[in-house]
Amino acid sequence: MSAPAEILNRTEELLRELCAISSESGNATGIRRVAERLERALTPYELTVEIVEEADAHGAPQPVLIARGPSTGGAHLLLLGHMDTVLPAIEPSVEGRTLHATGSYDMKGGLAALCGALEVLASNGTALPPDLLVVLVPDEESESLISGQSAERWSRGARAVLVLEPGQSTADGETLVAGRRGMMEWKLDVRGKASHSGLAYWSGRSALAAAAEWCAGAQAASRRGNGPTVNVGRIVGGSADFVTDLPQHAAMLGSSRQLNVVSDRAAAEGELRFLTAADGQAMRDELERLAADIAKRHETEIVFSVGMHVPPVDPQGPGAPLIQRTVDLAAGRGMRLDVEEDRGGISFPNFIADPSSTPVIDGLGPVGYGMHIRGEYVDLDSLGRRVALLADLLPTL
Numbered sequence: 182m183s184a185p186a187e188i189l190n191r192t193e194e195l196l197r198e199l200c201a202i203s204s205e206s207g208n209a210t211g212i213r214r215v216a217e218r219l220e221r222a223l224t225p226y227e228l229t230v231e232i233v234e235e236a237d238a239h240g241a242p243q244p245v246l247i248a249r250g251p252s253t254g255g256a257h258l259l260l261l262g263h264m265d266t267v268l269p270a271i272e273p274s275v276e277g278r279t280l281h282a283t284g285s286y287d288m289k290g291g292l293a294a295l296c297g298a299l300e301v302l303a304s305n306g307t308a309l310p311p312d313l314l315v316v317l318v319p320d321e322e323s324e325s326l327i328s329g330q331s332a333e334r335w336s337r338g339a340r341a342v343l344v345l346e347p348g349q350s351t352a353d354g355e356t357l358v359a360g361r362r363g364m365m366e367w368k369l370d371v372r373g374k375a376s377h378s379g380l381a382y383w384s385g386r387s388a389l390a391a392a393a394e395w396c397a398g399a400q401a402a403s404r405r406g407n408g409p410t411v412n413v414g415r416i417v418g419g420s421a422d423f424v425t426d427l428p429q430h431a432a433m434l435g436s437s438r439q440l441n442v443v444s445d446r447a448a449a450e451g452e453l454r455f456l457t458a459a460d461g462q463a464m465r466d467e468l469e470r471l472a473a474d475i476a477k478r479h480e481t482e483i484v485f486s487v488g489m490h491v492p493p494v495d496p497q498g499p500g501a502p503l504i505q506r507t508v509d510l511a512a513g514r515g516m517r518l519d520v521e522e523d524r525g526g527i528s529f530p531n532f533i534a535d536p537s538s539t540p541v542i543d544g545l546g547p548v549g550y551g552m553h554i555r556g557e558y559v560d561l562d563s564l565g566r567r568v569a570l571l572a573d574l575l576p577t578l
């Protein structure tokens with residue numbers, strides 16, 4: 182499975198150039214150089230490319246690349262990627278069919294694969310979908326403010342969203358990503374009744390004991406496999422003034438002070454992760470029931486609340502037919518593509534405006550190893566396969 186050798190050579194050279202540029206998150210100058218190199222690579226294919234500036238989470242201007250096909254009014258086909266890396270670049274090196282380079286796997290490989298696929302289509306005289314819209318962001322590896330906002334904004338009304346993040350290698354093939362977990366942050370606030378633990382132990386109502394029982398029950402409600410999971414990130418208990426003003430009372434830790442008082446206040450916070458909206462809602466209901474049950478038994482007051490909420494991408498959702506089409510196209514070229522239904526980590530697909538109706542194909546970039554670490558590399562044969570796959574897929578969309 183591959184594209185013409187001279188196009189693959191140029192694609193590999195482009196990837197090497199992109200990786201030689203330091204574009205760690207926050208380095209606006211480096212990210213702009215990446216954007217300008219990609220602008221040159223994309224301009225020949227009837228795309229109108231512009232590099233705009235948007236403010237990141239620190240208010241600093243960062244470049245965003247937007248490339249539009251001739252007709253992007255109304256529905257459009259959105260391609261998403263990021264130009265930033267976690268680490269600054271080192272000099273790329275090639276060893277056999279492996280390119281050792283910063284960002285080669287996550288995810289300059291996906292950006293180069295897109296450029297290679299556009300060149301393959303142009304060389305065949307195959308027209309691009311005229312409503313193609315490519316949006317490449319600068320802050321996916323840091324606070325993701327621009328990334329999240331861009332995914333949300335540009336996915337509105339999109340016919341489909343393609344994400345150029347990398348797949349993974351398996352024993353006998355590579356993967357695409359169909360599902361991503363959603364996340365809800367939660368808080369638990371418990372009020373009990375203080376009493377002297379020597380003189381009036383049984384008249385106290387320990388907020389700390391109630392919170393601890395709830396936390397143990399919440400973690401135990403997590404299910405292996407595709408089930409939802411609950412993580413208790415922090416728990417604090419003691420007297421009300423200790424819990425509500427920790428910095429002021431930090432010296433109490435490790436001392437004997439107030440160890441003889443039944444705790445009247447406790448707080449816990451954490452998050453839950455889930456693969457379908459129904460799983461998330463069911464777990465949220467279960468945690469609420471657990472809170473009500475423990476509040477009753479411990480004669481305490483418990484408030485369970487949910488804060489930030491990121492929706493999941495359901496692997497059986499609207500993207501499933503397109504994922505199947507992609508797998509079939511790959512099989513037609515002798516390439517085995519497995520489908521990741523349950524990739525952890527919040528990414529572009531979690532931020533799209535309406536994941537319940539917009540089809541998403543994620544993990545279209547080439548496989549490699551070592552995301553975010555010094556030993557990062559990409560498999561150049563996989564790059565060739567992804568160029569061919571994207572070139573096969575784009576005209577069908």
Ligand SMILES: [Zn+2]
Nearest residue numbers: 287288321346
């Ligand atoms: Zn990435």
